[in-house]
Amino acid sequence: EIVLTQSPGTLSLSPGERATLSCRASQRVNFSYLAWYQQKPGQAPRLLIYGASNRATGIPDRFSGSGSGTDFTLTINRLEPEDFAMYYCQQYGSSRTFGQGTKVEIK
Amino acid sequence: QITLKESGPTVVKLTQTLTLTCTFSGFSLSTSGVGVGWIRQPPGKALEWLAIIYWDDDKRYSPSVESRLTITKDSSKDQVVLTMTNMDPVDTATYYCAYTRAAAPVRPFDPWGQGTLVTVSS
Numbered sequence: 001e002i003v004l005t006q007s008p009g010t011l012s013l014s015p016g017e018r019a020t021l022s023c024r025a026s027q028r029v030n031f032s033y034l035a036w037y038q039q040k041p042g043q044a045p046r047l048l049i050y051g052a053s054n055r056a057t058g059i060p061d062r063f064s065g066s067g068s069g070t071d072f073t074l075t076i077n078r079l080e081p082e083d084f085a086m087y088y089c090q091q092y093g094s095s096r097t098f099g100q101g102t103k104v105e106i107k
Numbered sequence: 108q109i110t111l112k113e114s115g116p117t118v119v120k121l122t123q124t125l126t127l128t129c130t131f132s133g134f135s136l137s138t139s140g141v142g143v144g145w146i147r148q149p150p151g152k153a154l155e156w157l158a159i160i161y162w163d164d165d166k167r168y169s170p171s172v173e174s175r176l177t178i179t180k181d182s183s184k185d186q187v188v189l190t191m192t193n194m195d196p197v198d199t200a201t202y203y204c205a206y207t208r209a210a211a212p213v214r215p216f217d218p219w220g221q222g223t224l225v226t227v228s229s
Contacts, residue, residue, distance in 0.1 A: 001170055035215035037154075044203055045154065047217035056217065088154055092207070092215045095167055096144065096156040 002027050004099035012107040019076040021102045023089035030093030036074045039086045109133035111220035121229045129187040129204030136182045140210035143187040147200040196227045
């Protein structure tokens, strides 16, 4: 089973700043089948990125994903107030697993 | 438009079996490549994938709970059912179902249902 490790656990930033979130896999993720989700309290997760770098429908272009193999990054440029939330990575190339999440909080 | 909705008991007792139903619309689980998965999230904790069933009745389970899970589908009713045996308070969580694809094209979970909170009482 592929284990995903997200870092940092918490990111304290101000609106307008850039957020850089990391997701490291214990094994190579097949075909870069790596997704990123945003989750706000009381809500279901929302797909942001799939295939490591493809934005899902309706996702603003300040969200971008990159990486391959075992190292992946989600970047949020110019944080908006609505971007402060939990973020999870998930691989779907070999069964399915989620990372433990990164909380982006207001500094 | 694809939608999914989970239903089932809000409270189950220690050692009981949990049965959850995912009722969906906007797609057919008879279509090649399509799948429905279950994911749970204990309060304040991370997401945990549980199981997936595909259009061809292929089933995959998380190794950590595989012995306790059964996933089935009723394509005529547009439903997927998850059963989990021997429930324990640590299984208290919000349970989600979600649409996915295994082929043409491969896609992660999207969209998700609203989730249903299940509490296990001792």
